[in-house]
Amino acid sequence: MVMDIEAFRKAGYQAIDRICDYYYSLEQKPVASQVHPGYLRELLPAAAPEEGEDFQAIADDYQKLIVPGLTHWQHPNFYAYFPTACTFEGMLGDLYATSATNPGFNWACSPACTELEAVVMDWAAQLFGLAGHFLNSSEIGGGVIQTTASDSALVAIVAARARYTAAHPDVRLEDLVIYTTTQTHSLGVKAALVLGLACRALEVSADDRFALRGAALRAALDADKARGKHPFVLVGTVGTTSSGAVDRLDEIGEVLKEHPDVWLHVDAAWAGVTLACPEYRAPAQLASINAHADSFCTNFHKWGLVNFDASTLWVRNRRHLTDALDVTPEFLRTKQGDAGTVIDYRNWHLSLGRRFRSLKVWFVLRSYGAAGFREHIRKGIALNAHFAALVRAAPPFALVTEPSFALSVFRLAPPLPGVADGEREAALDALNRAYYARLAARPDVLLTQTVLNGTFCIRFAVGAARTTQDHVERAWGAIQEEARAALAEWEAARADGA
Ligand SMILES: *Cc1c(COP(=O)(O)O)cnc(C)c1O
Helix, strand or coil, X not given: CCCCHHHHHHHHHHHHHHHHHHHHHHHHCCCCCCCCCCHHHHHCCCCCCCCXXXXXXXXXXXXXXXXXXXXXXXXXXXXXXXXXXXXXXXXXXXHHHHHCCCCCCXXXXXXXXXXXXXXXXXXXXXXXXXXXXXXXXXXXXXXXXXXXXXXXXXXXXXHHHHHHHHHCCCCCHHHEEEEEXXXXXXXXXXXXXXXXXXXXXXXXXXXXXXCCCHHHHHHHHHHHHHCCCEEEXXXXXXXXXXXXXXXXXXXXXXXXXXXXXXXXXXXXXXHHHHHHCXXXXXXXXXXXXXXXXXXXXXXXXXXXXXXXXXXXXXECCHHHHHHHHCCCCHHHCCHHHHHCCCCCHHHHCCCCCCCCCHHHHHHHHHHHHHHHHHHHHHHHXXXXXXXXXXXXXXXXXXXXXXXXXXXXXXXXXXXXXXXXXXXXXXXXXXXXXXXXXXXXXXXXXXXXXXXXXXXXXXXXXCCCCCCCHHHHHHHHHHHHHHHHHHHHHHHHHHHHHC
């Protein structure tokens, strides 16, 4: 019996009840799923059922079979990767959006989908202090919701390429170069792969806190241009994934003034939402974003309270997007599109159809208000500052680089008596890998690792909606406990070897 409206009503109420129970019980669950690879294939039949099944059995199997295989990103002791927002307002926005599913590719598909997106993107632009030219109401630049920051970067790079090749029609595609840094998210390399273009990752140093400086960019541009290459886009980052580094967009902007056909895309997937707070606009380089960026992206779906997916992309000039991406076959033409009175968002991204994502952004921004949004961001930063202070005060724990917004990167750096200077870094690396393996095996907290210019370290990223100072302190307890065990193990191995 497939579900009719009344059966949906019943199953829907039950689903909401069970989701509420899930949230009540979240803290009692292990943060990371404890299942082994292939666990689900062992439990599921090899093919879809021939006859339809009772929905109650299906719903029960979700609890029994799927939930144990979930890592709970909303768990208050989740400090891995970056947070992935999930709010009840966002969930309901998604539910309504899917209830009226439509592919929203042009205005006439469902006028509300296009119009709400154009409005909430302007709300978000103002929340972050973006300059007027990024607003849809400017009718020059504008904002669009993409699936991910990777899609946003790809779209920006496609637009940059189209702008560059239009200005330089004789340039061979094999001479075009995408600039990133060694700390840029893999989205730069991914875009290069997809587009069949070269990508050059500029070196950055620990002394500069892993930020790209103007001088390094200028040297690379000069060298590449001298050998006939055409760098046409730079992906700058505000808040790199590994360590939260912020490229020096002020210096970069000055250099790019001498190279005005190089597009600056600013990827602030994680940290861009801090721009909601006036006190973080300087560290997140708002003035330079407004002065120099051709495109800017941040993800509401990370730290920004809106459920995956909601990556917001703004461009200085929407024509660069539509020049690169506008394909309007006869069957997609509309009166309003032809007249140029409406946005046809299909020409602002890669696919034709699109989800009605603005609804959940609208729900969240209205329910939290700008003040509630800022409070959430400030809470994450305060919790991270608390964590960083605990690390600083407890050698042999050491921060590897300055904390950035709501991210700290640390490791154990004990004196290691008896280890020669030349072997110290290798020994610390081995010790920290063993330490992280212990930490990763714990069910009650989840952190992830990274390598910064050869140094193995551990990341602590705060921002889940339910994390409190109490949780951070309990996590710190676990972090210390495993450190004591790892250090004792190292000393025992050393005594054995001696
Ligand atoms: C997470 C992250 C990304 C990738 O985000 P997606 O939306 O999953 O593509 C890109 N850049 C930075 C700096 C990130 O932290």
